[in-house]
Amino acid sequence: EPEVTQTPSHQVTQMGQEVILRCVPISNHLYFYWYRQILGQKVEFLVSFYNNEISEKSEIFDDQFSVERPDGSNFTLKIRSTKLEDSAMYFCASSGTGGVEQFFGPGTRLTVL
Amino acid sequence: RKEVEQDPGPFNVPEGATVAFNCTYSNSASQSFFWYRQDCRKEPKLLMSVYSSGNEDGRFTAQLNRASQYISLLIRDSKLSDSATYLCAVRGNFNKFYFGSGTKLNVKP
Numbered sequence: 001e002p003e004v005t006q007t008p009s010h011q012v013t014q015m016g017q018e019v020i021l022r023c024v025p026i027s028n029h030l031y032f033y034w035y036r037q038i039l040g041q042k043v044e045f046l047v048s049f050y051n052n053e054i055s056e057k058s059e060i061f062d063d064q065f066s067v068e069r070p071d072g073s074n075f076t077l078k079i080r081s082t083k084l085e086d087s088a089m090y091f092c093a094s095s096g097t098g099g100v101e102q103f104f105g106p107g108t109r110l111t112v113l
Numbered sequence: 114r115k116e117v118e119q120d121p122g123p124f125n126v127p128e129g130a131t132v133a134f135n136c137t138y139s140n141s142a143s144q145s146f147f148w149y150r151q152d153c154r155k156e157p158k159l160l161m162s163v164y165s166s167g168n169e170d171g172r173f174t175a176q177l178n179r180a181s182q183y184i185s186l187l188i189r190d191s192k193l194s195d196s197a198t199y200l201c202a203v204r205g206n207f208n209k210f211y212f213g214s215g216t217k218l219n220v221k222p
Contacts, residue, residue: 031208042215043157043200048208056209091156100145100204104156 002026004105006092012111013082021077021108023092032075033093033102034067036060043091049075082112114139117203119213127221130191134216136201137183145204146177146184150197151215157200160186191220 005024013019025032034046047057047067054067066078075094079086089109093102119136126132138146149157161168163175163184174187184201198215205211 033210035212043151043202043212045210045212048210050208056207058209089154101147101159101162102210103159106156 004092004094004103006090006105006108008108009106010109010111012113015084015112016081019079019082019110021079021090021092021110023075023077023105024073025075025092025094026096026103027073029094029096029103031055031095031102032067032069033095034077035091035093035104036088037091037107038088046077079110082110084112086110087112116140116205116211117201117213119201119216121214121216123217123219125219125221126191128191128193130220131187131189132191132218133185133187134199134201134218135183135185136213136216137181138201138203138211139182140203140205141179141182143182143203143205146175147202147204148173148175148184148186149200149202149212151200152197157202157212160199188218191218193220193222196220 007022032049037043046061048055064080068076089107091107092105095102146163148160150160151157163177167176172189176185198217200215201213203211
């Protein structure tokens, strides 16, 4: 069964450093998403991406964040200058035509020290 | 006001019980509705989409009430393996999704 994959599973970084989280969506999917979940809190929408551009973003997704689909398979989330409060689990998701039912990757746990 | 609200629980039920969760949403223009299951420190897994006519998948039944702006999930004949946190999700305008905080279910032998 096709699945979304994410790397790394755990990333530790120093405050102020840049991080890139990587995702490989399901191959024939067209819509891609990033979410974050701070420990013990709800899943929060960050951004959706379709046709090589951002279609929606939340208030959390400020200028420190960017997304890119550098090739036909990868989808990345970059955080330019990490803050302590960026520590969370980051989930990538993808959906097929219609962009409705989303399938999540296993997540990257980001720890900012 | 929160976009999506759920009772956090926990719901502690014996095996074989029937349990129901509700979820309310604030945006009447919301387009699509879902239930996800999340195990501890794992990703959300899609359980089912929720359709206006209601839908059933084995022991799971989902209902949508647009007039009152809530969705529900009914689990019949609960199994130990149903223990998890159940998240409702709502698609708002365009391609933006909102998740509830989740309802924790503990099924006990």
